[in-house]
Each structure stands twice: as C-alpha cells, then as structure tokens.
Amino acid sequence: xxxxxxxxxxxxxxxxxxxxxxxxxxxxxxxxxxxxxxxxxxxxxxxxxxxxxxxxxxxxxxxxxxxxxxxxx
Amino acid sequence: xxxxxxxxxxxxxxxxxxxxxxxxxxxxxxxxxxxxxxxxxxxxxxxxxxxxxxxxxxxxxxxxxxxxxxxxx
Amino acid sequence: xxxxxxxxxxxxxxxxxxxxxxxxxxxxxxxxxxxxxxxxxxxxxxxxxxxxxxxxxxxxxxxxxxxxxxxxx
Amino acid sequence: xxxxxxxxxxxxxxxxxxxxxxxxxxxxxxxxxxxxxxxxxxxxxxxxxxxxxxxxxxxxxxxxxxxxxxxxx
Amino acid sequence: xxxxxxxxxxxxxxxxxxxxxxxxxxxxxxxxxxxxxxxxxxxxxxxxxxxxxxxxxxxxxxxxxxxxxxxxx
Amino acid sequence: xxxxxxxxxxxxxxxxxxxxxxxxxxxxxxxxxxxxxxxxxxxxxxxxxxxxxxxxxxxxxxxxxxxxxxxxx
Numbered sequence: 532x533x534x535x536x537x538x539x540x541x542x543x544x545x546x547x548x549x550x551x552x553x554x555x556x557x558x559x560x561x562x563x564x565x566x567x568x569x570x571x572x573x574x575x576x577x578x579x580x581x582x583x584x585x586x587x588x589x590x591x592x593x594x595x596x597x598x599x600x601x602x603x604x
Numbered sequence: 605x606x607x608x609x610x611x612x613x614x615x616x617x618x619x620x621x622x623x624x625x626x627x628x629x630x631x632x633x634x635x636x637x638x639x640x641x642x643x644x645x646x647x648x649x650x651x652x653x654x655x656x657x658x659x660x661x662x663x664x665x666x667x668x669x670x671x672x673x674x675x676x677x
Numbered sequence: 678x679x680x681x682x683x684x685x686x687x688x689x690x691x692x693x694x695x696x697x698x699x700x701x702x703x704x705x706x707x708x709x710x711x712x713x714x715x716x717x718x719x720x721x722x723x724x725x726x727x728x729x730x731x732x733x734x735x736x737x738x739x740x741x742x743x744x745x746x747x748x749x750x
Numbered sequence: 751x752x753x754x755x756x757x758x759x760x761x762x763x764x765x766x767x768x769x770x771x772x773x774x775x776x777x778x779x780x781x782x783x784x785x786x787x788x789x790x791x792x793x794x795x796x797x798x799x800x801x802x803x804x805x806x807x808x809x810x811x812x813x814x815x816x817x818x819x820x821x822x823x
Numbered sequence: 824x825x826x827x828x829x830x831x832x833x834x835x836x837x838x839x840x841x842x843x844x845x846x847x848x849x850x851x852x853x854x855x856x857x858x859x860x861x862x863x864x865x866x867x868x869x870x871x872x873x874x875x876x877x878x879x880x881x882x883x884x885x886x887x888x889x890x891x892x893x894x895x896x
Numbered sequence: 897x898x899x900x901x902x903x904x905x906x907x908x909x910x911x912x913x914x915x916x917x918x919x920x921x922x923x924x925x926x927x928x929x930x931x932x933x934x935x936x937x938x939x940x941x942x943x944x945x946x947x948x949x950x951x952x953x954x955x956x957x958x959x960x961x962x963x964x965x966x967x968x969x
Contacts, residue, residue: 535836538894544608547626551633553839553885557878560843562868575871576635579648583657584875586630590664591882593626599894602611602672617681620699624706649708652721656730659703663737666699675684675745690754693772697779722781725794729803732776736810739772748757748818763900766918770925795927798940802949805922809956812918821903821964827909830967845912845958849951852916854941867944876948883955891967 538599546600550592554585611672619673623665627658684745692746696738700731757818765819769811773804830891838892842884846877903964911965915957919950 534556540546562568575581597603607629613619635641648654670676680702686692708714721727743749753775759765781787794800816822826848832838854860867873889895899921905911927933940946962968 533834533836535834535839538835538889539896542606542608543611544606547608547629548633551630554878554882556839557843557881558874560840560881561874561877567869571869571871571874575875577640577644578871579644579651580654580657581872581875582631582634582644583648583654583661584872584879585634586627587657587661587664588875588879588882589630589633590627590661590668591879591886594664594668595882595886595889595894597611597668597672599889599896602668604612604672615679615681616684617679620681620702621706624703650713650717652717652724653727653730655704655707655717656721656727656734658707659700660730660734660737662703663700663734663741667737667741670684670741670745675741677685677745688752688754689757690752693754693775694779697776723786723790725790725797726800726803728777728780728790729794729800729807731780732773733803733807733810735776736773736807736814740810740814743757743814743818748814750758750818761898761900762903763898766900766921767925770922796932796936798936798943799946799949801923801926801936802940802946802953804926805919806949806953806956808922809919809953809960813956813960816903816960816964821960823904823964825907825909827907827912830908830962831969846951846955848912849916849954850947852913852954853947853950859942863942863944863947867948870944873945873948876945876952880948880952880955883952883959887955887959887962887967891962891969 538596540596540600543597543603546596546603547589547593550589550596553592553596554588557588611669613669613673616670616676619669619676620662620666623662623669626665626669627661630661684742686742686746689743689749692742692749693735693739696735696742699738699742700734703734757815759815759819762816762819762822765815765822766808766812769808769815772811772815773807776807830888832888832892835889835892835895838888838895839881839885842881842888845884845888846880849880903961905961905965908962908965908968911961911968912954912958915954915961918957918961919953922953
C-alpha cells in the first residue's frame, strides 16, 4: 500500500499529523538510512532553530492538507 | 478532546493565536520533552533571528487559518 | 479592543502596515518583554540578513492581507 | 501620495518591479535610516546567500502582485 | 522528451515524488556538474538543517503539484 | 522588448525555466554587476545549502507560473 493513499483526513488533527509525516518523508527520501536519521534527530531536536525550521516545513504542508480537506468546514 | 477541533475561530485575533499554537505544536510533536523545550525557549527568545524565524512559521499558519475563516469578512 | 479587529484595510498601504504589525505581534507573543525586544532590535536592524528575514515574514502576511481585501481592486 | 497606490500594474515586468519595491519597503520600515541601509547594502550585495534570501522575498511578493493582476492574462 | 511533460500524476505519492524531482531539477540547472552534486550530497545528507531545508523546497513544490491535481480528490 | 513579456508558457518545462529566470532576475536587479555575480556564482554553486536556498526561490516562482498557466491542464 502507498504511504500516501490520500490527502483527505477525518479531522484537522489528523491533517496536522499528515503534514508532519509529509515533512519527514521528504527527509527520508533524501536520507534513506534510518541510523543516520536517528543520529541527526538527536542533534536537531535540541536546537531551537532546527525545530523552528522543521515547524515551518510542517506549516507549508499543512496549508496543502487543509486545502485538500476544504479546511474541514 | 482534540487539541485542534477546528480551524474556525470567532475573530481574527483568535485565528492569530491558533496560528501561534499550530507553530508550537509542530515543535512539540518533534520534541515532546517539555523540560528541553523550556531550555530551548530561554535561548531563542533572546535571539532576534530565532524570533523572526518563529514569526515566519506563524505567518504561514495564519494564511491557512485566515483562509479557513474566509478572512472573517 | 482587539489589536486585530479585522484584516480589511482601506488602502494597499494600510494593508502593508497591517502585515508589518502581524509580523511584529508574533514576536511580541513569543517575547513579551519590551526591554528585551528593544535590545534585540538594535542588533537585527543593523544586520542585512536579519532585515531580509523580517521582510520575508511581512511578505507572507501581506499575501494574506491582500487576499482578504481582494487585492483592493 | 501613497507609495503603494495600487497592486495593479500594466505589465508583468512592472509587477516584478513592484514586488522588488515591496521587499525593500519592509526593510525601510524596519530600518528607516538610509545611511545604515546603504552600508548594509554594500555587504549583502556581495554575498550570494544574502542575494538569494532577498530574491525569495521578491518571489513571495511577486505571487501576490501576479494574482492581483490575474497573471496579466 | 521533456523531463517535465505534465504536473498531473495518478496518485498523491507520485505527486510527492514529482515534487522531489522538481526540487532536485532546480539544483541541477544551477549546478549541472553531476560529480560536484554528488560531493555536495555526501555533505548535506548528513546535516539535519540541510535536510530540513531540502524538505521545505519539496513542500513548496508539493503545494503546486497537489493543486494541479485538484488534491487527487 | 521586456525581459518578461508574459507568464504564459507552452509547456511545464518552459514554465520551470521561466521560474529559474525570475529567481535570477531578482538577484540581477539587486546586484547589477555581472562580474560580481559571476564571482558569487563560483561560491554558491559548490555549497549545498546555497543551492537548496536557490531551489526554494525557484519553487516559489514556479507556483506563480504554474497557476498563471492553469497548471498546463
């Protein structure tokens, strides 16, 4: 099964979690080695700017997911 | 209850505060440890560029929230 | 009264100033101490990249405000 | 007269120049001192990343201006 | 044949992969030398912030691709 | 003749090349000296983050161009 069968989600919260997943998947495609990603995670999860940068990527994907769901109106 | 039951807010100001919340929640998902987040906060809240970066994430989420509310017209 | 009663403005120039305000308000929410913000201001207002980053946040908010006003057509 | 009477322009090229102006005006609002801005300019105009960052701000404003003009179709 | 015959894809996952391709193609246009790109890749694929930056570009392109496909509704 | 007569292009690939051109033109407006730009190019074209930043600007412009062409549907 596809890791991304659809952009539709039942709730805004699930949509937000999909945005988080999309942000991580782009990293996974670029760096497929899970061990290296785990090492990098220990670095950036204790760096405020790194976390803000990651939050920005999520915000960009959340725009897409929210629109795909007509903002769950 | 969900931390994000809806993107609809009564006023633009509440919409702005929701954007702030969305920006922080992405950080919280990535760094779930509140103590670490508090430590990081003491760093970035005294760094101009860190604050500007955080403000950019809020701006991106505010685009989403404002559209979800048809700009509170 | 709310600091953000509406996204509607009479003119594009007022809309631009609202975008500047939105950018600053996100910083204010994150760093509520005015004295610290003043100190940070003296740093970033003399740093070209800091100013460009701030200008980017304004640009993002201006997209929202312009759309909310149907581009003042 | 307002420095921003309208987002409408006759041509895409004029629209691009308006986007450049919007990017610069946000800097001007934040750093009103022309002498300081001139000094900063001599720095960032010889730094590749600074120019790319500035180009990104222009791109964000150009999205707004292009939409305001219905893409000059 | 064009490397970009269409923005339409059959599935969201293929759309995401197209977004990845678009992000890489812009780099390829700017740095056409494959050997240099390979060297650079070994650097940024082990740097968390570099990966986050790359993920952000993908997110921006994914907005475009998703919209082009009406969010695969 | 204008360097930007229209945002319309025949194909997505031409649209992508127009996005590249728009990204470069903003740099050209800010740094009109071709010799300096050439020097800067030798630096950033061997820096992974610089290339990613440039790719992000292209992605932002490609959003505009793709929309102007109704995604070449």
